[in-house]
Amino acid sequence: MGGTDGLAGRVAVEGLVKRFGPVNAVDHVSLEVSSGEFLALLGPSGSGKTTILMSIAGFEFPDAGRILIGQEEVTWTPPNRRNLGMVFQRYTLFPHMSVLENIAFPLKMRGVGRAEREERARAALATVRLGEMGGRRPAQLSGGQQQRVAIARAIVYQPRVLLMDEPLSALDKNLREEMQIEIKHLQQRIGITVIFVTHDQTEALTMADRIAVLDHGRLQQLGTPRDLYEAPQTAFVAGFIGETNFCEGQLAQAAASGESVTVALTGGGSLPAIAAEALPAGGRIKVALRPERLRVLPATAEGTTARVAEAIYAGNATTLMLEGAFGQPLRARIPAGAGLHEPRPGETVRLAWQAADARAFRA
Numbered sequence: 001m002g003g004t005d006g007l008a009g010r011v012a013v014e015g016l017v018k019r020f021g022p023v024n025a026v027d028h029v030s031l032e033v034s035s036g037e038f039l040a041l042l043g044p045s046g047s048g049k050t051t052i053l054m055s056i057a058g059f060e061f062p063d064a065g066r067i068l069i070g071q072e073e074v075t076w077t078p079p080n081r082r083n084l085g086m087v088f089q090r091y092t093l094f095p096h097m098s099v100l101e102n103i104a105f106p107l108k109m110r111g112v113g114r115a116e117r118e119e120r121a122r123a124a125l126a127t128v129r130l131g132e133m134g135g136r137r138p139a140q141l142s143g144g145q146q147q148r149v150a151i152a153r154a155i156v157y158q159p160r161v162l163l164m165d166e167p168l169s170a171l172d173k174n175l176r177e178e179m180q181i182e183i184k185h186l187q188q189r190i191g192i193t194v195i196f197v198t199h200d201q202t203e204a205l206t207m208a209d210r211i212a213v214l215d216h217g218r219l220q221q222l223g224t225p226r227d228l229y230e231a232p233q234t235a236f237v238a239g240f241i242g243e244t245n246f247c248e249g250q251l252a253q254a255a256a257s258g259e260s261v262t263v264a265l266t267g268g269g270s271l272p273a274i275a276a277e278a279l280p281a282g283g284r285i286k287v288a289l290r291p292e293r294l295r296v297l298p299a300t301a302e303g304t305t306a307r308v309a310e311a312i313y314a315g316n317a318t319t320l321m322l323e324g325a326f327g328q329p330l331r332a333r334i335p336a337g338a339g340l341h342e343p344r345p346g347e348t349v350r351l352a353w354q355a356a357d358a359r360a361f362r363a
């Protein structure tokens with residue numbers, strides 16, 4: 001199903017602007033999704049994710065910018081002429097129809113004959129691994145099964161692109177994690193382009209080939225999960241993806257992105273770091289340092305020391321709350337079972353890290 005061939009499933013958003021009164025819901029966003037790619041739109045509530053998705057779907061029309069699907073500009077094309085599949089947060093199945101009738105419905109709307117409708121609906125149902133359940137009503141299915149039916153209904157007419165807006169947020173954690181992998185496998189198997197909205201960073205990291213991070217309608221960064229985690233380009237991305245310590249300070253001299261800098265910390269002392277973006281002289285700086293990138297070693301006379309205020313054991317790792325380094329509280333995370341030094345509360349430790357793991361941003 002779908003088109004992995006060439007450009008059929010490509011989606012391009014060019015300079016998209018959408019305002020609602022005084023609110024810039026989408027503020028000059030440009031991004032491109034390749035055919036067969038899985039892109040997540042990730043950001044906090046109100047960052048413009050749904051508005052971008054609805055503009056691609058044709059339910060919102062932009063104030064500026066263009067939408068292209070395949071080679072074709074569709075900015076003003078009505079939704080039913082865009083040949084996209086959609087799955088929403090809440091189950092939107094027709095309660096009075098059987099599962100199979102629900103899935104066949106879009107084919108009926110497209111004038112497909114009864115026999116072919118049924119055959120294709122059965123195939124789509126098998127694709128989401130619910131082959132035996134075609135005769136049931138939606139109310140007789142679990143939440144996860146209902147979302148699978150919604151997916152089957154969205155792919156039954158073989159759209160080039162599948163748009164999903166928080167489709168798993170109504171499910172409990174275990175089922176949600178199962179469905180994340182399942183949707184990912186389904187997408188790879190049928191080779192469809194997916195644009196998936198979520199505010200859950202773990203979900204985006206698990207599922208997506210690339211992630212577009214949004215804040216206040218602006219695209220902060222677009223990259224692979226690894227890019228975003230290892231090389232965030234803004235303080236927002238560093239704070240939003242994964243967990244991080246932020247140490248505040250100032251820079252005496254301006255620095256270009258990638259340059260080594262020494263940040264004078266507000267809490268006293270200094271911290272060598274890499275400029276993650278161009279930094280102005282004298283401006284406020286935030287240095288991001290991930291808890292698991294801080295190595296915690298037995299104290300020696302040399303180096304940066306800290307006192308362990310608290311040690312929180314969580315099975316797979318122990319989180320240390322540290323005081324006295326860089327003049328502010330810090331967190332460090334020690335993975336379990338690696339034979340690493342696990343200090344007790346009250347102990348003084350030495351901290352070590354790679355210079356490249358301390359990334360300096362404009363505050």
Ligand SMILES: Nc1ncnc2c1ncn2[C@@H]1O[C@H](COP(=O)(O)OP(=O)(O)OP(=O)(O)O)[C@@H](O)[C@H]1O
Pocket residue numbers: 020023024025043044045046047048049050051052199
């Ligand atoms: N129809 C509308 N009328 C007025 N304002 C709107 C409308 N739709 C969205 N907005 C505003 O536009 C901004 C972006 O909304 P959007 O729904 O795209 O965010 P979102 O990232 O999907 O958030 P959430 O995670 O809460 O779903 C918000 O400030 C929202 O209040």
Ligand SMILES: [Mg+2]
Pocket residue numbers: 049050051
């Ligand atoms: Mg939304």
